[in-house]
Amino acid sequence: MSPLTRAGATKYLASRVKNEVLVSNLGQASLDLLAIADRPLNCYTFGAMGQCSSIGLGIAIGRPDVRVICLDGDGSLLMNLGSLCTIAAEAPRNYVLMVWDNEVHQTTGGQATATARKASLVGIARGAGVEKGIEVRTQEELERAVDRILKEDGPFIVVVKIDKGPSTAPFDQDLIGQASRFRKALAALPAV
């Protein structure tokens, strides 16, 4: 059992961000972020399993002056591992990929993913060419990792090992409204 929970880590990260963009994965990551720390600069993604890291990469390329932090899941990232190669090749300095790694497909009932067995996402990312990789297992390690990603140039991958368990937060069906609100909020953020 990990001492960290997705809700607790989300709450901590949200307390540290200001003008950073948070891009959350479908299911658990978006439900928790929406319930705990809703803000216009959150980009919730409820479609296209696997695409959270790629959507964040597109935002980071489109707004190189804004730091973009993706909140992906282990099951989703495992579905789009090629994204790590593209992140490494494009190497946006303003890009961070955080992964809530609970080693299960939580939304579908808790079936084990490959990270429960042999796979290391930091190791895979390193092989893809993402050199700044951090694995986090405690609150202290999380705080140190957040210090770094808010200060240093990326791209980063931060894999946060979290406890299993589904979000209890409700689902907001207004996907078009959420995307539109985010797009307007980002456009209104003055270019640095």
Next chain:
Amino acid sequence: MAEQSWAKHVADVLRRNGIRLYATVPDYIVSHVLDELWADPECRVVTTTREEEAVGLLSGAWLAGHRGALLMQNSGLGNCTNALASLNMASMIPMVLVMSHRGDLGEFNPAQVPMGRAVTHILDALGIRWIRPMSIAELEHQTDGLVKLCYVSSQPVAIVLPSELTGGKRG
């Protein structure tokens, strides 16, 4: 007989409609368009490992204020169908899809034929408006309107490039 300048016309209609960001999984036919874009310092081309990833990337770029186009083979439409449906159609995120039409007239590879038959049906099933210009004149005539429709409807549109326009790929 296809005119060799078709690829420059495709690149030009995209550029004159304000598209500067491109994502691609290359194919022999669209590579002629990519050559034009790679040579243009105002354009950025990101090569992804799979077409679905390109859909995600261009969707993010749209949310950050940029128009984008995805250049691929029609087989790639199969690799990104769910993303187009559950992300772009569901959340109304526009992008321009540009795909070669393998598996149609003159095809040499049997593996291309089933997807060649399916491509426009998949686009129709998704509700994605498409054009299939048979000549440079048709391309020039239809594309500005298609791109305008893309952004006014806030949904993806597709340009399917038939072998009559491009000359296809010889086996």
